[in-house]
Amino acid sequence: MTIQFTIACALFLTVICMHVTRKNYTAIALYAVQSFIIAILLAYTALSAGSRLLLAVALITLLVKTIIAPILFGRMIRKNKTFFSAQAHLDLPIVALIVAALTLLPHLSALAPLVAIAPSFATELYLTLSALCISIFFLINRRDVLSQALGILSIENCIVSYAVFSGLEQSAILQIGIVNDVCIWIIVVTMLASRVYKKFDTLDTNTMQQLTD
Amino acid sequence: MTMFFILILAPLLAFFVCLLSYRREVLEYTTLAGAVMSAGAALMLAPSVAFSGPLSALSIFTIDSLGAIGILLTAIIGLAVVAYSIGYLREETKRGFVTSHQVRLYFVLLNIFIAAMIIACASAVPIVTWLAIEATTLATVFLINFYNKPTALEAAWKYLLINSFGLLIGFFGTILYLATTIHGGASLVTWSALLAHAGNLDPALARLAFLFVLIGYGTKVGLAPMHTWLPDAHSKAPAPISALLSGVLLNIALITIVRFKMITDIANGATGYTQKLLIAFGLFSIIIAAFIMLTQKNYKRLLAYSSIENMGIMALGFGFGGVGITAALLYMIYHALTKSTLFISSGTIFLTYGTTKIERVHGILATLPTTGFVFFATILSIIGLPPFGTFFSKILILATGFGAHPIVVAAALCAFTIAFIGFLRHTTHMLFGAKPDTVAPVVMSPWLILPPIALLSLLAFLSIYIPSTLTTLLATAATQI
Numbered sequence A: 001m002t003i004q005f006t007i008a009c010a011l012f013l014t015v016i017c018m019h020v021t022r023k024n025y026t027a028i029a030l031y032a033v034q035s036f037i038i039a040i041l042l043a044y045t046a047l048s049a050g051s052r053l054l055l056a057v058a059l060i061t062l063l064v065k066t067i068i069a070p071i072l073f074g075r076m077i078r079k080n081k082t083f084f085s086a087q088a089h090l091d092l093p094i095v096a097l098i099v100a101a102l103t104l105l106p107h108l109s110a111l112a113p114l115v116a117i118a119p120s121f122a123t124e125l126y127l128t129l130s131a132l133c134i135s136i137f138f139l140i141n142r143r144d145v146l147s148q149a150l151g152i153l154s155i156e157n158c159i160v161s162y163a164v165f166s167g168l169e170q171s172a173i174l175q176i177g178i179v180n181d182v183c184i185w186i187i188v189v190t191m192l193a194s195r196v197y198k199k200f201d202t203l204d205t206n207t208m209q210q211l212t213d
Numbered sequence B: 001m002t003m004f005f006i007l008i009l010a011p012l013l014a015f016f017v018c019l020l021s022y023r024r025e026v027l028e029y030t031t032l033a034g035a036v037m038s039a040g041a042a043l044m045l046a047p048s049v050a051f052s053g054p055l056s057a058l059s060i061f062t063i064d065s066l067g068a069i070g071i072l073l074t075a076i077i078g079l080a081v082v083a084y085s086i087g088y089l090r091e092e093t094k095r096g097f098v099t100s101h102q103v104r105l106y107f108v109l110l111n112i113f114i115a116a117m118i119i120a121c122a123s124a125v126p127i128v129t130w131l132a133i134e135a136t137t138l139a140t141v142f143l144i145n146f147y148n149k150p151t152a153l154e155a156a157w158k159y160l161l162i163n164s165f166g167l168l169i170g171f172f173g174t175i176l177y178l179a180t181t182i183h184g185g186a187s188l189v190t191w192s193a194l195l196a197h198a199g200n201l202d203p204a205l206a207r208l209a210f211l212f213v214l215i216g217y218g219t220k221v222g223l224a225p226m227h228t229w230l231p232d233a234h235s236k237a238p239a240p241i242s243a244l245l246s247g248v249l250l251n252i253a254l255i256t257i258v259r260f261k262m263i264t265d266i267a268n269g270a271t272g273y274t275q276k277l278l279i280a281f282g283l284f285s286i287i288i289a290a291f292i293m294l295t296q297k298n299y300k301r302l303l304a305y306s307s308i309e310n311m312g313i314m315a316l317g318f319g320f321g322g323v324g325i326t327a328a329l330l331y332m333i334y335h336a337l338t339k340s341t342l343f344i345s346s347g348t349i350f351l352t353y354g355t356t357k358i359e360r361v362h363g364i365l366a367t368l369p370t371t372g373f374v375f376f377a378t379i380l381s382i383i384g385l386p387p388f389g390t391f392f393s394k395i396l397i398l399a400t401g402f403g404a405h406p407i408v409v410a411a412a413l414c415a416f417t418i419a420f421i422g423f424l425r426h427t428t429h430m431l432f433g434a435k436p437d438t439v440a441p442v443v444m445s446p447w448l449i450l451p452p453i454a455l456l457s458l459l460a461f462l463s464i465y466i467p468s469t470l471t472t473l474l475a476t477a478a479t480q481i
Helices: A003-020 A024-049 A052-080 A092-107 A109-116 A119-141 A145-165 A172-200 B002-020 B024-052 B065-094 B100-122 B126-144 B150-180 B191-196 B203-221 B229-236 B239-268 B273-294 B299-320 B323-353 B369-382 B389-402 B406-431 B446-464 B468-480
Strands: B055-057 B061-063
Touching: A003 A024, A003 A092, A003 A119, A003 A145, A024 A052, A024 A145, A052 A145, A052 A172, A092 A109, A092 A119, A109 A119, A109 B203, A119 A145, A119 B150, A145 A172, A145 B150, A172 B126, A172 B150, B002 B024, B002 B055, B002 B061, B002 B065, B002 B100, B024 B055, B024 B065, B024 B100, B024 B468, B061 B065, B061 B100, B065 B100, B065 B239, B065 B323, B065 B446, B065 B468, B100 B126, B100 B239, B126 B150, B126 B203, B126 B229, B126 B239, B150 B191, B150 B203, B150 B229, B150 B239, B191 B239, B203 B239, B203 B273, B229 B239, B229 B299, B239 B273, B239 B299, B239 B323, B273 B299, B273 B406, B299 B323, B299 B389, B299 B406, B323 B369, B323 B389, B323 B446, B323 B468, B369 B389, B369 B406, B369 B446, B389 B406, B389 B446
Parallel strands: none
Antiparallel strands: B055 B061
16 A cells, blocks of 8 residues: 555545534544645655655645644634534435545546546545545535635645646645645635624524525 | 836735835825836837737746736726725715725735736746636635625625635646646746647547636636626625726636637647537526626626626637637727726716615716716627627627527527616616705715726727737737637
């Protein structure tokens, strides 16, 4: 079992677990674990390539996604006392069925070119693409602001791991730019989520349905 | 080279000054100075790009013909919006709707918004373009939530979430294109490198990548069915911001899609894959928007849906190909000028009537003669009546598609008729009639009157005469696409 395969499996499992949990703290912890896995993957790639800049990218990723993001989200939960997330749109058994279907989705022949990019990492790419599809479903299925934000961040993690496994990762400078963008995104989303709670007294997006045609 | 740096650095410097200052005059005039410098630099750079070819700086910036068109739109409309914002926010402050803290936030974010749009157009690297477009999302979230009302917050949240998701899908599509040039490379992959190596890309992968890019950036363009954030965001943002969102930002995202179309067409050969997708999304956007416009009750939402319709028209033009591409680029310029004028005029209407509900607004021509005239003239332009350029370019788009896609053109014409009826019905109610007694007279400052007049004059001028610089830029860009 290679380190890449282990990382892809761990990434896939964290996304599945995010679907199961209803506690906000657990969801954030799962995101932190997922990001830690991505940071390890980036560090491993950096060490293999002998690049100090890429190692810096791994460290910045670790700092932003596993330290800053959980701190900001955790502070928001404590401040607003929203320890449990809102209900999902679908019940768990239906979610499990959809997740099973999404796990198989990347095996469609129409999506084969996405895996053919790097045949030596086909299994890892399948797992990453499944995790990506399941993350998108997590974003759609969850009703609360925090889970939706975590859904977006999870999608971003899956795309990063796809880029690494397929050998399409960017230059170190651009990767730092992307992590910086993620950091600003997290700050903006935390501020906006706090305002949502202040205005609506809940993080449930179902209460935000005033804008219609 | 100096102009290149002025173009990009002027709004960034204005951003830093606004960040450090609390004085209103400093905020207003620094932003205005930044916008003037950017517009001046854009106007001076455009002839160089048109007649001497693309300009490059450092390794991440290149202005080609397509980029120059985007930059000209951003800088000129940006200047009008900045000038109008000064008057608009002064009026809002006078009425007690806006605090000095909000004014500072507004100018800080407006500068970074304009800078990000210029960088997106001038970027030589697809990932930098993506980063800049993502930056526009982050800069505008708090501008959409500017009034901090529950509906504004709802619009801002939808905007952030849907656009972030869309842009991530666009990012995924973008990295797939990198398979043309690198595997684990450390260098920056530029648009020109992607084009040069497009033949190496697996056609099946290119098709998938373009689909992701079209859905991803198409979300930012407001193409249906990914358009749901647009009417909410454009109607809840302050009018000058709506003008920039609708008049400029949508075009920049569309230009990015067009750049990827060029790469995909080389990789995929003459299968018409990208054309079919653009036509499908374009037509769907036109039809959806036309029907909703017919029953619209809010004039800012009406304008927002009109943007969806017009983005659909441009997508049709790019999809039809040939002369349709030149027509689509021309239409992009006319629409940008028209829509930004309409949105800033709607700001003055909102200041006067205090509502965005169509049924509660009537007699604009009697109440606000100048703004009413500008609004009326730009309504004629947006519904595609002569002598405005929108009419000729729209006809050209339809004429190009008529031979190969008669059913699409027929369906588009039906939708245009519905949109025409809807628009005319709502706006005649708003424009004509007696001055309402309930509306208090507003003393119009030049800041509120001159920017829309300037934009309308430019629209009228370009409808009659297109300068050689612009003609060359359009011709070069159309040849590339």
